[in-house]
Amino acid sequence: MSSDDLFPDASRAYIEAFQFSSWYPAFSSVSPKATVIRPLSQEFRRYLEDDGVFVPEGADDYPQESTLSDSDSDSEAGDAEPGKSYSFPELDAQIRDVISQYGAVFPKLNWTSPRDASWVVPTLKCKSPADVYLLLKSSDFISHDIDSSLAFEGCVDDEANGQDNGPQNERPPHDLELVLKKWYSMDPSREFRCFVRDKRLLAIVQRDINYYPHLNETDTQEKIKRAAIEFWEQKVRGKFPGGGNYVFDIHMTRDLSSAYILDFNPFHPMTDSLLVTYEELLDLYNSEGLQPHLHTVSSPSHPAAARNAPANQHNAIPYDALQLSSGVDIDSFARQWEEQLKTSQQESDEE
Known part of the structure; x- marks a missing residue:
């Protein structure tokens, strides 16, 4: 069986239709509140691409106190690796607004959220620009959104528009966008992924394994099944701007x-x-007339549940291994971390 049978052709325009800013206006009435900041600057792209996990200067809402003496600070600043200092005051102000x-907000880029970085910001709940930046910088997932060769991997030429995008590594770069969704406490057992091909709803699948x-x-x-089918028929079918082949997640x-x-x-x-x-x-898809199938984890010994190790633990690194910019010293970050843990626990208990 070839991949041509498994997947419809994907052009660059098709993938672009799945950027948050492309579909959200049509579905804002049935989606959590969100704000899109775009385009992000090339300097911010360089910050995301730079090695290490560190916070831009001015992004932390906590007092910038240090136990280092002036001489120690001067010495460390002199030894700092050049090119590691970033500051985004305008973006900071937009995020704070x-x-x-x-x-509180949950951030993502054009397509991808930093779900693999929950170890650094508990519950992925951001209350400051520093929280947003730490999540993005700590995530492996978002590399997909930064690199055009990854974002548009497997695309065919966009024949509908008469465009020839050329080899993957020659594709023109795309603008980055920062999406800030209103943070809600969500029950993962009520999240489902729905698969649609050629305007037919094929399957409804439990999202949290x-x-x-x-x-x-x-x-x-x-x-x-009844609610998912009815929701798709009334709120989604025929309205997605990218055509009739898509996968959508619901709560x-x-x-x-x-x-x-x-x-x-x-x-x-x-x-x-x-x-x-x-x-x-x-x-x-090849079976005409079948109702959409619902797939859930049927038992604790289900293969998917059995292999479901703590999510993204490969991406977690020791706390003291974080590289911090001159904008956030280790003592400030420690206070921020402890305060975030306490606040998140209190709010989770209240909710």
Whole structure:
């Protein structure tokens, strides 16, 4: 079976349709509140590409106190590696303004969120520009969004527009955007990924690969299927600007009667198919008249649950190994870290 059968052709224009700023205006009424800051500067791109995890000067909302003497500070500044100092006062101000409106935010770039960096900002809840930058700098995932050769990997020429994008490494760079979503406490057992090909909803798949007994109750499964299908038919079908091939993530309401959209992803190898394979999705696509299938983790011994080690633990590094810029010394970062942990725990308890 060839990959041509498994996936529809993907052009650069098709992938661009999945940038947050491309689809959000059409679905803002059924999505969490969000603000898009674009385009980001080339200097900010260089900051994200630079080695190490460090915070730009002025981004931290905590007092910049240091236990170092003036002579120690001068000595360390003199030994610092050139090119490691960044400052983004305008972006800092924009982020602070959004946080003042939303209370807290969850950041992402054009397509990808830094879910693999939850170890550095608990619950991915950002209350300062420094939190946002630390999440982005600590994430491996967002490298996909920074590098055009990764973002548009596997694309064919955009024949519809008469464009020849050339080899992957010659593709023109794309503008980066910073998305700040209003932070909500979400129940991962109510998150689902829905696969649509040629305007047909093929499957509804549990997004968090852990075993939840209630998701295997017949009545619960019927509610989930009914709500997901109805939501797609009424709120999504025919409205996605990128055409009829897409994958969308939803979060169900507490009573499982409706949903709202978390994200759109391309029907493409870069999108994790979770509990199904793209071969199985192709079989469903070739089977006319079938209702969408619901896939959940059926038992603690399910292969997906059994292999589900702590998420992204490969990306976690010891706290004292973080490289900090001159804008944040180790004592300031320690206070910030402890305060963030306490605040997140208190708010989680309240919610």
